[in-house]
Amino acid sequence: MNGILKRKLLYVKVRFISPLNVSSGENEWTDSDVLRDYEGNPFVAGSSLAGAMRAYIEKKKTESCLMGFSKPAGRQNISDSGKMSSLFISDLNFDGGLVYGVRDNVALSDAKTALSQSKFDMEILEAGAKGHFYLELVTREEDRATGREEEMEQELARIFQGIQAGEIRIGSKKTRGFGQFKIESIGEKNYTKDNYLEYADAYDEARWENCENVLKEWLDQSGWIPKMVQIEVPLQLKGGISIRQYAARKGEPDFTQLTDHGIPVVPGTSFAGAIRHRIKTILQELKNTGATLPKEYSEIIDIAFGYVDKKRACSSNIIINESEIKNAKQLTMMRTGVSRLESAVKDGALYKEKTYVDGKLSLKARVKKGKCPEDEKWIIGVLLLALKDLQNGFLAVGGQTAIGRGLFSADGPIRIDGKEGLEDTYIAEAIKNMRMNGGGK
Structure with missing residues (x-):
């Protein structure tokens, strides 16, 4: 057995300091509309956050890390076929007060003339948007026995430091200034066998209103080198x-x-x-x-x-x-x-x-x-x-x-x-x- 010993739940509040475009693939209003849920509210999918985080820690899907791994086809065996992610990442939802905009883009030649069929526009959320998402780090018996628990927290701390340094961004046009955000606060709660019943309300946003901000404690962890x-x-x-x-x-x-x-x-x-x-x-x-x-x-x-x-x-x-x-x-x-x-x-x-x-x-x-x-x-x-x-x-x-x-x-x-x-x-x-x-x- 490899039972769960602890669930560390983090409530992360962020603010975007540059415009954001996470495309839905739709082009009803522009050539690249912002991703929205069924109620019309924009959001960032947890898969987008996970992809940016995995890329930052430079781990392939076949390499062991806190986000799980799987062995390539033909190289699997019963004892080492992979591991599911120890980190659950929710969607990033916005808190309201959003300002929408449209950006025109066009490719230019060396003579600064527009290239044929190179113009397009995209819908954006302007800078200043605020939102939140949840991270849930699961510690199992094997993780604690092998010392992997501390290693996973170090990897997560490096991700937070990468976000604060502007090295982790999300959405399109990341190399041209879009998608940069900063963490404003992190709330933290731990769930073990002693308080597992409280986990039923863990994702109730109202439960996090007066939670202590532990952002500094996470950022102070050593091991981060700018990339x-x-x-x-x-x-x-x-x-x-x-x-x-x-x-x-x-x-x-x-x-x-x-x-x-x-x-x-x-x-x-x-x-x-x-x-x-x-x-x-x-x-x-x-x-x-x-x-x-x-x-x-x-x-x-x-x-x-x-x-x-x-x-x-x-x-x-x-x-x-x-x-x-x-x-x-x-x-x-x-x-x-x-x-x-x-x-x-x-x-x-x-x-x-x-x-x-x-x-x-x-x-x-x-x-x-x-x-x-x-x-x-x-x-x-x-x-x-x-x-x-x-x-x-x-x-x-x-x-x-x-x-x-x-x-x-x-x-x-x-x-x-x-x-x-x-x-x-x-x-x-x-x-x-x-x-x-x-x-x-």
Whole structure:
């Protein structure tokens, strides 16, 4: 027998600090509607949470961990055929007060023109959404006898630390800023043979109202090592920004700057597109000057930013957050198109636009620590070169860049894992690892 000795039940309250899209696969309102239950309330399936957690602890379905495992077909035997998950994960339900939004997406060419059949929109929950879910950790006789009980709690503690560090996200567009959340509190109750009758009401939400918050105790457990290098670039907006939101309401301007809960933002996709193109240019220029790159520049771009090629795919190793523009001034203006030939106003080209000027923001990027340290050094080195161009006003983001929109200046030093003054070391390391062709110095 391998009976149950204890059920540790955790009530986890969370707050999303970035937009969220967990798609239902339906396209009634947008190309990608938010997942809803039969009453029309949005939720995040427990399977989505479980998948993100298992991926973070880097355990395959055939490897033993607190989330269970199964042996591949043909390799099973009666004594070791697998183990069911010791961790039950409920759906994540929201607490109300949600703000829905629609995001337009389009793929652009290097010339910043839209690619054919590449536009789509998606429904999102805007940042600030609050919710809760339950985790139930089951300890059996074998777990306690083998010391596995403590190991499972350590794995769960690392998951909590990964969530707080922004390394575990859920939903789509995770590498472009979506799906980031933080744990606000954890309530904990243990059920054994001494109080098993109380378990009948364990999932009654009212029972958790005055429960002690044990989040700190879980986070203080040792053994967690960050899996990403964090880069923060403080920026000052020079002039205006134009990342258009087309779902304008009646009486509103024809085009408005993208906002989230009323605050202007620069989405991770806009930063990523501009940075990707600049890195490609930098690598091409390095190659033209005689540098021998460790890989073809197209392969370096694919490793850094991910790719999808028929049946092959790789997620982005660079994660770029959505950035709020704080203390920006709203500016509404009338604009019109002018014929270059006649120097006269084009018919039907008058429109109203709402933008924001000045303001400060912080670009936050993360680079995954992969199994190949050399790739990691290259990714960080070339990324920092592009970020320096952004910081110095040489790289514009968004639309209407030809008239000065989307330019930034430095508003403080770049910080890497919280430390200042390290970017030149990373860049020098990347340059040093290049072998120069004949005559290069």
